[in-house]
Amino acid sequence: MDFEQAKTRVQELHELLNQYNYDYHVLDQPSVPDAEYDQRLHELIKLEQEYPELLVAHSPTQRVGGQILDAFEKVEHRTPMLSLGNAFNEEDLRDFDRRVRQAVGDRFSYVCELKIDGLAISLRYENGYFVQGATRGDGTIGEDITANLKTIRSIPLHISDEHTLEVRGEAYMPKKSFEKLNKVKEENGEMLFANPRNAAAGSLRQLDPKIAAKRSLDIFLYAMADAGKTGVRSHSEGLDLLDQLGFKTNQNRRKCATIEEVLAYVEEWSAKRPDLAYEIDGIVIKVDSFDQQDELGTTAKSPRWAIAYKFPAEEVVTKLLDIELNVGRTGVITPTAVLEPVKVAGTTVQRASLHNEDLIREKDIRLGDYVVVKKAGDIIPEVVNVLTEKRTGEEQEFSMPTHCPECESELVRLEGEVALRCINPSCPAQIREGLIHFVSRNAMNIDGLGEKVITQLFREELVHDVADLYKLTADQLTDLERMGEKSIENLLKAIGASKENSLEKLLFGLGIRHVGAKAAKTLAQTFETMENLKSATYDELVAVNEIGDKMADAIVTYFDQEEVHELLEELSSYGVNMTYKGPKLVNADEIDSYFAGKTIVLTGKLEQLARNEAKAAIEELGGKVTGSVSKKTDLVIAGEDAGSKLTKAQELNIEVWSEDQLVQELNK
Template sequence: MSSTVKEKIEQLRCIIRYHDHKYYVENNPEISDYEYDQLLRELQNLESAHPELITPDSPTQRVADQPISQFPAVEHKKPMLSIDNTYSNEELKEFDQRIKRMAGINANTDIEYVVELKIDGIAITLWYENGLFVRGATRGDGFRGDDVTANLKTIRQIPLKLSVSGAHYKIPPVVEIRGEIYLPNKEFQRINEEREEKGEIQFANPRNAAAGSLKLLDPRITAKRRLKMFAYVIGYVEGMELESHVQCLDFVKAIGLPVNPYTQLCKNIDEVVRYCREWDKRRGILDYMVDGMVIKVNSLALQEQLGATSKAPRWMISFKFQPEQAITRIEEIVVQVGKTGTLTPVANLTPVLLAGTTVSRASLHNFDEVKRKDVRVGDHVVVQKAGEIIPQVVKVLEEKRSGREKVFVEPACCPVCKGPVHRDNSEVYLRCHNPLCKAQTKRRIQYFAGRDAMDIEGLGPAIIEQLVDKGLVDDYSDIFSLQYDDLVNLERMGKKSSSNLISAIENSRGRDLDRLICALGIHNVGLHTAEVLSDHFDSLGKLSNATADELEKIHEIGPVVAQSIVEFFQNKHTQEIIKKLLAKGVNTGKLASDMPRKSSKVAGKSFVITGKLQKYSRSDAEKLIKRLGGRVSSAMSRKTNYLIAGEDPGSKLDKAKELGVVILDEEAFYLLVG
């Protein structure tokens, strides 16, 4: 093989990567489309003649030739947490004061913040090893997402191989970049026009279109959608120490990823408020949807000190723009039945465009709310989107009434099963308590099969609807009696999808106890509470026999939750379902590998982990500490008992020394945990 051919191929790749960056990242092309196409065609011809020289990072490998079969799950190295929201200048200033109180900073001292546009898109993570793009995933539930690497490769703003501009930085051995995938407004309009011409259903908004494009099994179709990306944070990095968020963004730009040009460093909270107010007025000039601003503490050391709750970082907040409003008419009020029997009034509206979406339905929340606002069928109303997502009726325009409007009467029975309904003493909601109500059955099964519960992939609402209506399933325990022949003749179910669903059902029998508790749909019990209960009771049998007093003694379980649990397990219908689950081989105990094994050396102690561990992954080490009764924190404080320091420990090691915290290397940690 001539070295000249190898050199020519690598030279062409470097030139094309350079022009990709100029065009897609900097929006500053230096050559025409024709000249670019000629370069790409020359590279394709050379690689076709010498296929042994094709590499995964070559510009010719952005679009896969064949559809993929599925999206494997990816566990995030660090959780992709959500962001707390605020809607007023006063709340922004309260956020600033809260930061200072938690960090022990004088109330009159200024804190630097970085303010970024909150892009209304899809959060993703990009994983690079030695500069090569290895894997990309969606946020998912924050702890694991879907591997959408093939589709992310089609986005030319995402480099397949990192290169550094300038000598200030170097490519780290491992780096994870997080960002937002979005669809420009013009592209959204173009795609919807094409879909309309083909007689296909149009996308509701640019965000839905972006999400749908990322989940296409054929990357060739995704490539035609012209998605774009802005990177906004380093999720994880090895072999590199950075001091500020501004420095992180500078590094991200230096290695070739796009950062939003309207990011602003503010010296204090007053500058933050002014910048947010400015963009609330200017957002209409952008060719992409934004629904607010994101405010982050600039100092990484202060971020680390502040840490996070189980849901969101304490050092970051989102300032949401006031939602747009529109006037429309209520054509009908219908009643929906939820998984726990809750009856919810919903308004069917004359379709109206609102914040980029055509809205035809809006929740009326509960019947007291309908009475308070005096909402009637035929009323003209003001609607807006709560958090720019969920349409809601804000107020009735009484001056537009003609006298033909109809007062809505609260239902005396369930609209589905016609069974009696009543209002619980402590709640504003009406409930249907008929355990055989088909509407509840469908919602309960849908919840039971959900990702946070039994995670039965392929068992979606359309399939559940058919299974219940055809009498194949009466409750969620019947899922485990389904056979291939029950599924293959359903609409939207072929041979392969039926086989896959049977396999998914079989796999779900062995889910751990916390997943099963969550899946049961106990009122007031979600995934976190299910984990708390699973840690305290090692079997469903023990939990089902617990008294309200026993439950209330558990940290995080209050009287309302305790009473919900007791009432759930006392219900005869529930008892029959649990017997059926046991008979069908569903695991109802805590898996041995996760059974708590308290250790006197670890129980009650607080740990922080920093640097890279060799024997354990960080998540495994955290699970082990928790299993032994300890706590894991992300921030160093005087309450920290141990710092576990792996390779390249960074600033946490210095902080531990300063605070007098006991420092363990990996070997000492093994000895401690035994």
């Protein structure tokens, strides 16, 4: 066989093997015996070995796992992967339905889907070829796990049309695969995976793709990023298109016209849940129309047009053996219940949060009690109540200490707070927890510096504050547990890379009281440099949108401390960036535009502009686009089929423009 004949045969084998994969792993209808598939695969491997130039990234032979990776590269999602708001009962779902109706009227429908208990991932295709797969991460930045995702046979390496698109889905481990994997781990004396979700996540974060290839993972795709660009106008149409392109979607979805139909779907699958071949932890409900999704908009964290109904948490009974005390990074003392090990929602639980002293008193929790435990949202174990009828009289009441269990400083209860707090700034537990927070994903995001490594560094007195992280050397790290040459190299590289982070990452990492990740970004955008923020007055801070009295007080108090000034100077001397690198805030006072300083609502279907394009253009000219009409609204842009928002605007005598007027103003 010459080169041209081999090239033709390789293409034929690609098509054959891809079709066999699709029939078996997507349609669940095997079209050939396993022996036939293996024979064709070996033929392709032989041809690729004979003619290496015919080996391409999308070849079916690349599913068995490639080279071992040094680390996962970071990937910025072109469209953020937002999380969903949660509903826990019928009332929550009816409230969601009420909010949707208030925003878009009564003419809409929902799509209900099973909420797969796995790992959210994103797949990117260019000209029909799979080029990159990533984890959700924090919704903005994920990890490139392309090599591992290629081992999932239901993910097409090449789709039927030459589309360039990004699709989202949930990678999971089927129940049978999970049982088989744990059986092997048990036979080998290894620690078992707690549940299929953890097993799937652990498999896809293996640096050796061959390990992922052995784990028999699967996937359901549930959305396209920017699906409107493909011409589809609704979520259900988008799912149908995914089917046509050869992706595996969950066929148990259902279009519902009313909330009653949604509730019936929830009830049906709550009962059928145990019979599925995979784990689900709820139902996802989405408004179907993309135009109506745009009209409803999103919050900073989640879309207003979708919600996740979570199945009720499983409750079990176990014995409370002890109560441990933990000191957090802000000095708050948190009691934790130590329990007789018990299985809850698929994992073994030995500890559960008790939150604070008041909760212990309110529930009359005593050492030796039998207690009811559940996982809040199927994730965090908590003590629900005490079975007082099982008491023997030997149970002991618990009293919170008067002094810090770590540093022996006297504990205080600040005015208006429930928690006891250690206010000693030199408390080792607070410093250690502060270091763990500083390196976390939403803060400085330093890979390789997990809780165990930080604890070791602190125990060996290699770090005393966050600045010490930037003084670490390879020699200092050599003696730490599980720290080989490559791990040390990667860790030092990650520490060095963190110096380039934008200011908001550093602000959040410093752990200023009341300042979360979102507020840190707002402060960074507004003041632009650490020096500007450090010298900001209380009045200047409260003038910033979303910065309230408590937060402003906390920021001023933080920057008044001399040791904070010294820490920032030290960080700066090591090259840690102190400026904001993101898009600048638009100052309406400096813009000569009709929209400057005005609050604007977009409603109805826009024909000439995509809604996000219109929003971006208005905001660039100093306007603020919101999702609801109120007395504070200055202008409503009404497209075709505008509903209740237009009606409300007319009732409030708010100015209303057509899309033509908007385009005319934007083009001035």
